Structure formats: structure tokens, C-alpha cells
Amino acid sequence: MKKSALLFAILGGSAQAALAQSSTTVYGVADMGLVVENGSAAGSITKLTSGVGYGSRVGFRGTEDLGDGMSTKYVLEAGILMDSGASAQGGLAFGRQAYVGLTGSPGSVTLGRQYTPYYWTLLTVADPFVTGYAGTATNLMANPGRANNMALYTTPTIGGVTGELSYSFGEVAGNITASRASGGSLGYVNGPLVIKFSFNNATNATGTDNAKNLLLASAYNFGPVKLHAAYAQNKGLGTTNTQDGLIGVTVPFGASRILASYVAKNDKSGANRDAHQFGLGYIYNLSKRTELYTAYAHISNKNGATYIVGNGTELGSGNSAFNLGMRHFF
Incomplete structure (x- = not known):
């Protein structure tokens, strides 16, 4: 019956039958907050910012059952700057995510603009601030967030173990190594324990140099x-050679949760431009979909280091920042 419906849909004979096998969900995040940044040579700044914790967005996700345990899936997700109404990610129509793929018992394959396996490890395991607010770990740690032209394979979960492999085509004529990237992760989940290792390797626009990032992250939920x-190692373009360490906590109680983390960057070069960040945040759930939040972070730079405190959307301007805002999921 499903094969017949699919055949009629292809031939244009039964649109209703095709729609009956698929589903599409519209979703999004509306996040606005007050941001106060200090420590810049230009002076402090106070502003309203979109996406302080989670980038504001509207998205479409869908699936279609192909039978025999196989299905298609897609995501189209657009970033929005709610303070101005403009598109985020440099004005791209679907700059956050845009991919299509197949999923089934052998795993899943997705193609398009996607998050790297490295970023998912930082987001879901390492950082209690989930790469948002003033305390985001990405103020000091490498953040290979998204990649264009990516083919991503995700294994099924077997005995708590799952893995990912990605390859992003550089698409530079006559130079197969230029602007390409590869990555992967291997994770293990056993009840409250999560351990995940990830790597990312990105080549520059001429194919003559590359950035290598390794990340080992873990989390344990005591209740x-x-x-x-x-712990991360970074060998970047040119002579960059750094190590990062992070410890943090998430403390839920009632309708609230407290976030805190300490991040240290160790510059292995002769300049020894180290930095340390402390972040603290508080989130209160007004409902299942609406939250109030506040956060503060400060970076201590050493020997001329110039790291700054940003948030989930902006890079920031000084070495400390305070956030106060509201977020709604829909």
C-alpha cells in the first residue's frame, strides 16, 4: 500500500496519499536580553541583543516514512536578529541549518549545512552554558560550529556507543584540499554518565595550512x-598551539537551575598568552516554554592575550559581561 501511494505521488496522481505518510513541524526560539559589556578600550556598552542564550530562529523539520524502517528527514532553520528583524548568519536565508537525509537501522546520512560533531560535543556534554550566555565556553575554546557542503554519517547506538563522521567539500576548482573540513566523534552513554571524544580538521582557503581541534568531554548527573x-588541544593556522580545560556544574532545583563553569586556556607558544574565565548563570522557568535568565562572566587575560566575553550570538567587546533576558520556545 505504501509503495503504491509513493508511486502515485511520484506520478502526481495522489498528493493526499503522499502527505499522509509525512509530517512537518514548525518550531522556533524567541530570545531577547539586556547585555552590559565592560573592559573594552572603547568603554562599556549597554544594548539589547537577540539570542543571548539560544540564537533566535524559526525552523521547519519534517520526516517521511519510506517503509522497512527507513525514513527521510530534513531541516531548514533560519536565524533571526529580533532586535532589528534582520537575518542572522550574515543574512543567509537558512543560515543555521539546511539539510536533507535518510535514516534507518544502519544509521543516518544527512547532506547540507550542518553542525560539526565537535560542536555537538561542546554543546551537549562539555559546556553547562550550552554555548550560550556570557559564560559560553566558546569565549576561550575553539568553536567549529557549522560547515557548508557537509556529508554526515551517524551510526546507530549499540551498547550505549554511537559515532559520527563528517566531510565538508571545499568546492575550490583545481584544489581538492582547499577549504575542506573533516570531523568525527565517538560517544558512550551509560545512565548518568556521558563520555565523548571529537575532532575537527579544517583547511584554509589555499589548502596550505589547517586547524586541528581535539576535544574530550564528560558529564555525570548525580541528580x-x-x-x-x-580537555581540548588546538593546533591552529600558523603557529597557534593551545590547550583548554573546563570544569562546570548544572544545579537544577524546582523551576530553576544554576550554571557555573571555569575555563582555562594555556598558550603553548613562547608568548604564553594564557586566559581564564569564570561564568555564573541562573535560569527560571515561568512555564514549559518560557524562561527568564541572567548570567555574568569575566576573563582574566595574561601577557597581552585579548580574549573577550560574548554570548550565544555575539562575540562581545570587553573582558566581562552581564546578561538579563527572556526566552520563549515555540
Whole structure:
């Protein structure tokens, strides 16, 4: 019956039958907050910012059952700057995500603009601030967030173990190595324990140099508190050579949760431009979909280091920042 319906849909004979096998969901995030940044040579700044914690967005996700345990899926997700109404990600129509793929018992394959496996490890395991607010770990740690032209394979979960492999085509004529990237992750989940290792390797626009990032992250949920820890090695373009360490906690209680983390960057070069960040946040759930939040972070730079405190959308301007805002999921 499903094969017949699919055949009629292809021939244009039964649109209703095709629609009956698929589903599409519209979803989004509306996030606005007050941001106060200090420590810049230009002076402090106070502003309203979109996406302080989670980038504001509207998205479409859908699936279609192909039978025999196989299905298609797609995501089209547009970033929105709610303070101005403009598109985020440099004005791209679907700059956050845009991919299509197949999923089934052998795993899934998705194609398009997607998040790297490295970023998912930082987001879901390492960082109690989930790469948002003033305390985001990405103020000091590498953030290979999205990649264009990516083919991503995700294995099925077997005995708590799952893996990912990605390859992003550079699409530079006559130079197969230029602007390409590869990555992957291997994770293990056993009840309250999560351990995940990820890597990302990105080549520059001429194919003559590359950035290599390794990340080992873990989290353990004791119930009243969730502990986070991470260690990263970065060998970037040119002579960059750094190590990062993170420890953090998530403390849920009632309708609230407290977030805190300490991130240290160790510059292995002769300049020894180290930095340390402390972040603290508080989130209160007004309902299942609406939250109030506040956060603060400060970076101590050493030997001329110039790291700054940003948030989920902006890079920031100084070495400390305060956030106060509201977020609604729909």
C-alpha cells in the first residue's frame, strides 16, 4: 500500500496519499536580553541583543516514512536578529541549518549545512552554558560550529556507543584540499554518565595550512547536580598551539537551575598568552516554554592575550559581561 501511494505521488496522481505518510513541524526560539559589556578600550556598552542564550530562529523539520524502517528527514532553520528583524548568519536565508537525509537501522546520512560533531560535543556534554550566555565556553575554546557542503554519517547506538563522521567539500576548482573540513566523534552513554571524544580538521582557503581541534568531554548527573569536564588541544593556522580545560556544574532545583563553569586556556607558544574565565548563570522557568535568565562572566587575560566575553550570538567587546533576558520556545 505504501509503495503504491509513493508511486502515485511520484506520478502526481495522489498528493493526499503522499502527505499522509509525512509530517512537518514548525518550531522556533524567541530570545531577547539586556547585555552590559565592560573592559573594552572603547568603554562599556549597554544594548539589547537577540539570542543571548539560544540564537533566535524559526525552523521547519519534517520526516517521511519510506517503509522497512527507513525514513527521510530534513531541516531548514533560519536565524533571526529580533532586535532589528534582520537575518542572522550574515543574512543567509537558512543560515543555521539546511539539510536533507535518510535514516534507518544502519544509521543516518544527512547532506547540507550542518553542525560539526565537535560542536555537538561542546554543546551537549562539555559546556553547562550550552554555548550560550556570557559564560559560553566558546569565549576561550575553539568553536567549529557549522560547515557548508557537509556529508554526515551517524551510526546507530549499540551498547550505549554511537559515532559520527563528517566531510565538508571545499568546492575550490583545481584544489581538492582547499577549504575542506573533516570531523568525527565517538560517544558512550551509560545512565548518568556521558563520555565523548571529537575532532575537527579544517583547511584554509589555499589548502596550505589547517586547524586541528581535539576535544574530550564528560558529564555525570548525580541528580541534585550535574558535573561537566572537558580537555581540548588546538593546533591552529600558523603557529597557534593551545590547550583548554573546563570544569562546570548544572544545579537544577524546582523551576530553576544554576550554571557555573571555569575555563582555562594555556598558550603553548613562547608568548604564553594564557586566559581564564569564570561564568555564573541562573535560569527560571515561568512555564514549559518560557524562561527568564541572567548570567555574568569575566576573563582574566595574561601577557597581552585579548580574549573577550560574548554570548550565544555575539562575540562581545570587553573582558566581562552581564546578561538579563527572556526566552520563549515555540
